[in-house]
Amino acid sequence: xxxxxxxxxxxxxxxxxxxxxxxxxxxxxxxxxxxxxxxxxxxxxxxxxxxxxxxxxxxxxxxxxxxxxxxxxxxxxxxxxxxxxxxxxxxxxxxxxxxxxxxxxxxxxxxxxxxxxxxxxxxxxxxxxxxxxxxxxxxxxxxxxxxxxxxxxxxxxxxxxxxxxxxxxxxxxxxxxxxxxxxxxxxxxxxxxxxxxxxxxxxxxxxxxxxxxxxxxxxxxxxxxxxxxxxxxxxxxxxxxxxxxxxxxxxxxxxxxxxxxxxxxxxxxxxxxxxxxxxxxxxxxxxxxxxxxxxxxxxxxxxxxxxxxxxxxxxxxxxxxxxxxxxxxxxxxxxxxxxxxxxxxxxxxxxxxxxxxxxxxxxxxxxxxxxxxxxxxxxxxxxxxxxxxxxxxxxxxxxxxxxxxxxxxxxxxxxxxxxxxxxxxxxxx
Amino acid sequence: xxxxxxxxxxxxxxxxxxxxxxxxxxxxxxxxxxxxxxxxxxxxxxxxxxxxxxxxxxxxxxxxxxxxxxxxxxxxxxxxxxxxxxxxxxxxxxxxxxxxxxxxxxxxxxxxxxxxxxxxxxxxxxxxxxxxxxxxxxxxxxxxxxxxxxxxxxxxxxxxxxxxxxxxxxxxxxxxxxxxxxxxxxxxxxxxxxxxxxxxxxxxxxxxxxxxxxxxxxxxxxxxxxxxxxxxxxxxxxxxxxxxxxxxxxxxxxxxxxxxxxxxxxxxxxxxxxxxxxxxxxxxxxxxxxxxxxxxxxxxxxxxxxxxxxxxxxxxxxxxxxxxxxxxxxxxxxxxxxxxxxxxxxxxxxxxxxxxxxxxxxxxxxxxxxxxxxxxxxxxxxxxxxxxxxxxxxxxxxxxxxxxxxxxxxxxxxxxxxxxxxxxxxxxxxxxxxxxxxxxxxxxxxxxxxxxxxxxxxxxxxxxxxxxxxxxxxxxxxxxxxxxxxxxxxxxxxxxxxxxxxxxxxxxxxxxxxxxxxxxxxxxxxxxxxxxxxxxxxx
Numbered sequence: 027x028x029x030x031x032x033x034x035x036x037x038x039x040x041x042x043x044x045x046x047x048x049x050x051x052x053x054x055x056x057x058x059x060x061x062x063x064x065x066x067x068x069x070x071x072x073x074x075x076x077x078x079x080x081x082x083x084x085x086x087x088x089x090x091x092x093x094x095x096x097x098x099x100x101x102x103x104x105x106x107x108x109x110x111x112x113x114x115x116x117x118x119x120x121x122x123x124x125x126x127x128x129x130x131x132x133x134x135x136x137x138x139x140x141x142x143x144x145x146x147x148x149x150x151x152x153x154x155x156x157x158x159x160x161x162x163x164x165x166x167x168x169x170x171x172x173x174x175x176x177x178x179x180x181x182x183x184x185x186x187x188x189x190x191x192x193x194x195x196x197x198x199x200x201x202x203x204x205x206x207x208x209x210x211x212x213x214x215x216x217x218x219x220x221x222x223x224x225x226x227x228x229x230x231x232x233x234x235x236x237x238x239x240x241x242x243x244x245x246x247x248x249x250x251x252x253x254x255x256x257x258x259x260x261x262x263x264x265x266x267x268x269x270x271x272x273x274x275x276x277x278x279x280x281x282x283x284x285x286x287x288x289x290x291x292x293x294x295x296x297x298x299x300x301x302x303x304x305x306x307x308x309x310x311x312x313x314x315x316x317x318x319x320x321x322x323x324x325x326x327x328x329x330x331x332x333x334x335x336x337x338x339x340x341x342x343x344x345x346x347x348x349x350x351x352x353x354x355x356x357x358x359x360x361x362x363x364x365x366x367x368x369x370x371x372x373x374x375x376x377x378x379x380x381x382x383x384x385x386x387x388x389x390x391x392x393x394x395x396x397x398x399x400x401x402x403x404x405x406x407x408x409x410x411x412x413x414x415x416x417x418x419x420x421x422x423x424x425x426x427x428x429x430x431x432x433x434x435x436x437x438x439x440x441x442x443x444x445x446x447x448x449x450x451x452x453x454x455x
Numbered sequence: 456x457x458x459x460x461x462x463x464x465x466x467x468x469x470x471x472x473x474x475x476x477x478x479x480x481x482x483x484x485x486x487x488x489x490x491x492x493x494x495x496x497x498x499x500x501x502x503x504x505x506x507x508x509x510x511x512x513x514x515x516x517x518x519x520x521x522x523x524x525x526x527x528x529x530x531x532x533x534x535x536x537x538x539x540x541x542x543x544x545x546x547x548x549x550x551x552x553x554x555x556x557x558x559x560x561x562x563x564x565x566x567x568x569x570x571x572x573x574x575x576x577x578x579x580x581x582x583x584x585x586x587x588x589x590x591x592x593x594x595x596x597x598x599x600x601x602x603x604x605x606x607x608x609x610x611x612x613x614x615x616x617x618x619x620x621x622x623x624x625x626x627x628x629x630x631x632x633x634x635x636x637x638x639x640x641x642x643x644x645x646x647x648x649x650x651x652x653x654x655x656x657x658x659x660x661x662x663x664x665x666x667x668x669x670x671x672x673x674x675x676x677x678x679x680x681x682x683x684x685x686x687x688x689x690x691x692x693x694x695x696x697x698x699x700x701x702x703x704x705x706x707x708x709x710x711x712x713x714x715x716x717x718x719x720x721x722x723x724x725x726x727x728x729x730x731x732x733x734x735x736x737x738x739x740x741x742x743x744x745x746x747x748x749x750x751x752x753x754x755x756x757x758x759x760x761x762x763x764x765x766x767x768x769x770x771x772x773x774x775x776x777x778x779x780x781x782x783x784x785x786x787x788x789x790x791x792x793x794x795x796x797x798x799x800x801x802x803x804x805x806x807x808x809x810x811x812x813x814x815x816x817x818x819x820x821x822x823x824x825x826x827x828x829x830x831x832x833x834x835x836x837x838x839x840x841x842x843x844x845x846x847x848x849x850x851x852x853x854x855x856x857x858x859x860x861x862x863x864x865x866x867x868x869x870x871x872x873x874x875x876x877x878x879x880x881x882x883x884x885x886x887x888x889x890x891x892x893x894x895x896x897x898x899x900x901x902x903x904x905x906x907x908x909x910x911x912x913x914x915x916x917x918x919x920x921x922x923x924x925x926x927x928x929x930x931x932x933x934x935x936x937x938x939x940x941x942x943x944x945x946x947x948x949x950x951x952x953x954x955x956x957x958x959x960x961x962x963x964x965x966x967x968x969x970x971x972x973x974x975x976x977x978x979x980x981x982x983x984x985x986x987x988x989x990x991x992x993x994x
Contacts, residue, residue, distance in 0.1 A: 068809060070918055072817040189572060201963050231962040234922050236913045237711070239704045239843070240957045252664035252671075267819060267914045275831050275840040281574045282603075299823055304524065305571050400570055403524060410496070410570045 058101040059094070059362055061086055062121035064132025064142070064153075069109025070233075073264065074341075075134050077293060078156060079104060081342045082131050084331050085349045095356050103127050111141045118142040122149045128362035129154070129352055131345055136160060136203045143168065150364050154352065156344035158288060158310075160207035164421040164434035164442035167364070169371060170391045171348035172341060173311050174419040175211050179258070181396040182286045182309035183212060185411050186256045187219070190284060193253040194225045196245050198261055201230040205260035208288070212258060214425040225253065235265045238272040246276060249283045257285040266290050270303050280305025286398070292337035295405040303401045311394040312343035312380055313407040321379040337405070343379045350376040351386055372437050382416050389434035389442075391419025480551065483511050487550050490526065490567050491533035500573060507580040515584050517550035522577045526550065527564040538564070579604060586612065591622045598628035605632070605665060607640030631657050635665045638682075647678045655685040658692060659836055696836035701954050707843040709950025710850040711912070713943060714905040715923040716930035717854060720942040721898030722778075724931050725874050726891065728786055729797045732804035733927060734920025736899045739777060740770035740906020741915045742811060745820045760825040763907060770903040777807075778899025782892045790891075804920070812917040822910040842911050849908050857901060858939055870894050874937075933973050935983030945984055949973075 063082045065075035086100045094100055103125045107114040114133065121127045122145070129152045133139040136159055146153050146167040158173040186192040197212055199205025209228055216226060227248050229241060249255035261269055266287065273285065286307040292314050295303075314325060314337055324346065325338055351374045352367070358374070359366040371386050378384045378394065385393045393416035399407030422432040422443070431447040433439070441451035486505045493499040503521075506514045520526045520537040527538050527547075536547040536556060545564065547556040569577075582597035601609060613633040620626040634650035651669070654662040663686065670682035715737060722730045744766040751758050751765075758765075781803060789796045824842060831840040861867040872880040873890045881887050906919070913919060934945025949969060956965035980986065 067817075068812065072812060073819065073916060073918075076817045229961065232966060234918070235962060236922060237704075237708050239707065239840075240701075240954055241962065243700060243704075243838070244958065247660065250660045250663045252668040264819070264914055264916065264918070268912060271912065272840075275829075275842065276838055277831060281571045281578070284571055293818065296818055296821070298819070298821060305574060408568055408570070 058099045059096070059356075060101050060103050060125055060127040062118075062125065062127035062130035062132070063102055063104045064107060064114065064118055064121065064130050065134065066109040067104075067106040070264075071109040071134050071138075074293065075109075077339070078131075078134070078341055078345055080332060081328070081345055082349070084328065085346065088327070089349075089353060095353055096360070096362070107138070111135075111137050114138040115141045115145050118145045118153075119149070122146075122151045127151070128364070129367070131156070131348065133157070134341075139168075152352070152364055152367060154345070154348035156341045156348060158340070160204045161211075161421055161423055162207060162426075162429055164389050164391075164436075166368065166390075166436055166442060168390060169348060169351075169386065170419065170421075171344040171351075173394060173396075174391055174421060175208055175423055176420045177311060177394055177396055177417045178288055178309050179208050179212055180215060180425075181413060181417070182288070182307070182398060183215065183258065185307075185309075185398045186258075186284070186286060189411065190256060191254050192256040192284075193221070194248065194251060194255040195221065195227070196248060196255065196257040197226065197228045198241070198245075198257055198259050199230055200233055200235070200260065200262035200265060202233070202262070205230070205262075208260050209258075211423045211425050214427075218425060231261070231265065233262060233265065236268045238269050239276075242269075242272045242276050242278065245283065246278060249278075255283050257283060259285050259287040260289060261287070262289055266294055267298050270298065270306070273306075274302025280307075280400075291339035291341075292406065293339045295401065296337055298405070300401055300403050300405050304403050306401050307398055307410075308401065308407060309396065309398050310340040310407075311396060312338075312340045312378070313397055313399050313409060314338045315399070315402075315406045315408065316380045316397070318379070318381045320377060320381075324379055347376060347378050347384050347392065351384075351392075368436075384416065387418055388437040389419070389421045390436060391421055393418045480511075480513070483509050483514055484551060487514065487517055487535055488533070490521070490535050491528045493567060496568065496570060496573060499567060499569065500576065503573065503576055503580060507583065510584065512584045512588060513551055515581050515588075516553060518577050518581050518584075520550070521567055521569060522574050522581075524566060524569060526567045528567060529559060530563055530565055535567075536564075575604070579606075583609075583612075586616050587619070591625050594620075594622070595625045595628050598625060598632045601632040602628070602635050603661070605635035605639045607636050607642075610636050610640060610642075635662075638665055638669050644675050644678055647673070647675075648681055651678070651681045651685050655688060658689050660693065662689060693836060699835075699837050701958070702951060703837060703839065705951030705954035706947060707847055707950070708954055709947035710843075710847040711909065712926055712930050712950055713854065713946035714846070714850045714908055715902075716927040716934075716942055716946055717850075717857060717939075718898045718900075718902030718905060719927045720931050720934075720939055721857075721901065722895055723928070724937045724939075724942065725870070726894055726898070727793075727936075728790075728895065729793055729800065730786075730898075731797060731801040731924065732781065732807060732920075733899075733902055734922070734924035735804045735807040736774040736778060736902035736920070737906040737909060737923055738811065738915075738917065738920040739774045739807070740766075740903030741822065741910035741913075741919055742815060742820070742906075743770040743773045743903065744907045744910045745815075745822050745915055748822060759823070760827060762823075763825060763828075763911075766907050767904055770907045771900040772903075774903025774906070775896040775900030778902075779892055779896040781899070782895035786895065787888065787891065804924075808917045808920075815917075817917065820915045822915050824911055828911060846908050846912065853901065853904060854939070854943055860897075861939065866890075866893065929970070929973055932977065933983055935985035938983075938985040941983055941985035948984075 063079050065079045066072050067076055067079060083102050086102045089095065090099050103121060105117045105121060107117045118130065121130055131154045133142060133155050134157050139155055142153065143165055147165065151167060153168045154171055155168055156171050158178050161174040195216060197209045199209055213226060231241065245257060284305065284307055286309060288309060290308050291310060328338055329336055351371060354374050354376060355367050355370040356362050359370040372388045374386045375383050380395050382395055387393065395416050396413045397409050398411040399409050402408050421434040422429040424430050431445050433444045433446050434442045435444060436442065443452045445452060486502065486509055489502045493502050506518065517526065517537065525538050527536050529536065535550055537550050538545045538547060545561055546558055548554065549556050578600050582600035585593050585597045588594050610633060613629055613636065617626060617629050617633065620629060631653055634653040637646050637650040654666060666682050666686045670679055670686055673679040673682060718736060719730065719733045722728050722733065744763065747766040747769060748762045751762050785799050785803065786796060789799060828842045828845055831838055861871065869885050869890050872885060873887050877887055930945045930949060931942055933949065934941030953965055953969055956968055960968060
């Protein structure tokens with residue numbers, strides 16, 4: 027009995043000590059601006075998202091070296107939603123209400139974004155989303171720094187049509203929302219351009235599909251109909267490796283049937299012997315191989331922080347742009363208050379890493395250049411085509427009948443899905 | 456482009472007539488030197504066109520190097536070189552004579568950029584230049600390139616080449632290339648009918664593009680009809696091969712399933728442990744292969760082709776050791792409590808995944824294919840990729856060895872004794888706890904070996920195992936718990952059924968169908984294909 031009381035006193039005493047120790051810490055915390063990072067560090071998506079967590083920490087450290095924002099230091103709050111979509115919503119709530127962050131950078135898959143949307147709307151916070159996505163969405167609290175379909179898929183198809191004179195199309199994708207919506211848009215676009223129904227083959231595979239023999243053989247057969255054929259691939263990260271291996275093994279060369287991919291970047295190629303892939307294409311808004319000073323500096327500090335063999339990729343650049351835009355908007359608004367920053371963000375301009383200036387548009391998407399690159403045997407991309415101007419992101423595709431009349435404008439119309447035909451706002455989505 | 460090819464052809468013809476007078480080497484050298492100035496694709500294209508106009512076969516190696524991205528410009532003096540090797544100091548070679556020309560550091564060189572359309576142009580030019588090359592293989596290559604992109608302007612050139620050609624095989628290839636070109640040209644009907652006959656003779660998927668185009672757009676009805684019948688004939692033979700192809704793909708998928716499941720057939724099938732960490736044993740095997748290859752790359756690059764042979768025993772030991780520790784540390788306390796075992800092993804699987812993620816990073820690791828596992832060969836119209844063939848062979852060998860261990864060794868005998876009647880085995884002096892431990896280690900070790908093979912066709916990432924665990928259980932349950940032959944037949948049946956469904960239903964639906972079929976099958980025969988009979992079933 028005595029000993030228990032002793033222990034209890036001991037615990038109480040140490041708690042008191044801990045509490046006093048915490049007080050200066052608590053004061054210091056008042057002087058920082060908290061930035062939430064919501065990327066999976068475990069589970070299937072860790073392969074892609076861990077890199078984004080690292081790059082955010084790097085950007086925050088660098089900003090702090092420059093003196094922080096509004097005279098305060100930035101503080102990164104990292105949580106791990108573990109590739110579990112409902113957990114994203116829980117962790118987002120925890121970040122905003124529990125940790126009191128002013129802005130969140132996060133999410134990768136569309137389903138994780140959809141799962142956190144209501145949380146950001148309800149708690150009125152800000153999310154920067156850095157990955158190319160299927161569009162058909164514009165939310166007041168979300169800023170989309172990745173590519174909309176018109177900034178990636180459509181220009182890639184145009185390139186194949188003009189440069190490679192492709193007439194027959196295989197649309198291959200993983201079976202989930204991004205490939206399905208993108209392929210719907212592409213199918214409508216191709217038919218618009220006069221491609222016949224029988225010249226389009228659409229194929230979906232499960233996540234992590236590894237046995238590509240039949241599908242690659244089908245593609246080969248489809249490509250032997252006397253017309254130039256190309257594959258437009260929305261196959262998700264991991265399944266790409268066996269897919270490309272099978273292409274190489276079955277002897278399909280890029281100069282015969284080129285594959286243009288929307289989800290294969292430098293990071294994905296890092297786990298792959300790229301010898302047989304030379305000449306296949308990818309469409310992005312950034313490649314590590316783009317030569318200019320800002321990019322060289324970015325790559326150098328990334329390699330210095332991580333290790334020499336690490337690569338940079340498109341979503342990392344999107345976070346770079348998004349973070350710098352947020353910093354500028356906060357400085358412009360003079361506060362981190364969500365409403366003020368949301369109002370300040372449209373119109374903010376910041377240099378991207380490909381030598382241009384990206385602008386935040388009233389529809390919460392940004393302007394970006396579109397680059398088409400060919401895979402090289404060192405795992406990098408060689409830019410073979412580049413749009414002359416930056417392409418403004420379009421939230422609602424013009425090639426789908428149901429979204430054609432919709433328009434997003436958070437500055438004048440204050441609406442994410444304004445119907446220009448009925449002149450009415452359809453409300454939140 | 457076509458004009459240039461024709462020019463090349465004419466030039467080549469002229470050269471042939473006037474004897475082996477080489478175009479002035481200095482002129483060619485001057486043209487190749489222009490690559491140093493070509494910074495845009497358009498400029499590179501112009502230089503290639505110029506080389507074609509010179510028409511000297513000596514330019515072919517330089518063009519091939521350009522196509523492969525091995526043509527470099529030295530920044531300091533604008534010299535153009537072909538390089539080999541990617542070490543710190545790159546070896547330089549003269550683009551014409553291919554004689555060594557010293558070394559340079561990587562950052563002193565700039566690559567002459569190419570893209571797909573340029574690669575095609577180069578292939579065309581090179582085939583035009585090498586029609587009369589000494590090596591028959593090179594001539595055949597030229598013929599194949601001309602066949603794949605038929606061009607009516609080269610018919611005349613080809614006539615000359617065919618007349619001179621001595622090698623029968625190459626001659627036939629040139630005739631086929633000529634036939635394809637004839638169909639694109641506006642030569643009279645009789646020539647075209649003859650060409651269709653030649654192509655029909657050749658058969659295969661390659662002739663379909665030309666023939667379908669003719670059957671659709673030929674002006675003469677006889678030609679169109681002949682092309683249509685030819686297409687039908689070729690397609691008929693192709694569809695026969697397609698069935699063979701499906702069976703082969705099915706066996707190949709089945710062998711992968713067999714490899715993944717065979718370890719589980721021991722741990723789950725023989726011992727009755729629901730081992731959710733089985734997939735992670737496979738993953739550990741794959742990572743062992745990665746470590747071995749990494750070690751070989753750094754210390755003895757010449758040994759790379761043996762890396763898999765070295766990795767096999769190591770993977771068996773690593774996974775087996777982890778299995779042994781698992782059995783001694785966790786599972787032995789949970790025998791007879793399947794739910795707890797399931798949860799505990801699932802926990803172990805998460806721990807192993809995260810451990811690998813922390814050590815090796817979350818990204819995929821590159822495991823290379825040794826040279827004897829790369830590429831493919833054709834049997835008729837059936838394309839067989841070497842790595843798949845090896846995996847089929849390998850899975851059968853592993854199966855045979857395992858069968859031998861179970862039936863012919865002392866350990867196998869003890870193992871069967873313990874699983875059939877534990878108290879009796881124990882009273883005969885068998886240390887049953889250790890037999891349990893080593894049986895589990897054996898099953899895990901076999902999974903590790905499977906990992907070595909699977910690293911050749913799948914991603915080596917921490918999630919590798921998760922993709923196989925469901926399939927493995929499916930195979931073992933379908934084949935009949937506790938029976939190795941059941942696992943073999945089950946894996947092959949599922950593989951072939953899957954591949955026959957896939958072309959009709961798509962990959963996603965085919966998987967669902969298979970799952971539904973298995974559920975129905977299990978309703979009918981709860982013990983699977985090969986049910987164990989006798990007293991051991993009851994205990």
